[in-house]
Amino acid sequence: DYIAPNNNIATSTENEVQKDNAAALFLIYPNPVKNGLYVRMKEGTVSLINQSGEILVTKAIHDNDVINVSNLPSGLYYLKNMQTGEVKKVVISR
Numbered sequence: 001d002y003i004a005p006n007n008n009i010a011t012s013t014e015n016e017v018q019k020d021n022a023a024a025l026f027l028i029y030p031n032p033v034k035n036g037l038y039v040r041m042k043e044g045t046v047s048l049i050n051q052s053g054e055i056l057v058t059k060a061i062h063d064n065d066v067i068n069v070s071n072l073p074s075g076l077y078y079l080k081n082m083q084t085g086e087v088k089k090v091v092i093s094r
Helices: 016-023
Strands: 026-029 036-049 055-068 075-081 087-092
Touching (some): 026 087
Antiparallel strands (some): 036 055
């Protein structure tokens, strides 16, 4: 015989997965990029890092913002979300 647990269930219109996805949202586009790299995240700071580990640009982001990369040479870079530590590869092409 199965007896269902007698637990109170809290309900919400937003489940835990949706909450986690909203908090962890960190998108970049276009990639490869030529001039402006669009960054979408809630709020925080990102750093653009070259392959030698040198931080080239650090910028505070609020919802959506653009990082100007037109002055950087073509190549592979990394964009790090300083709050979560998440890193995205960025390809700059001309």
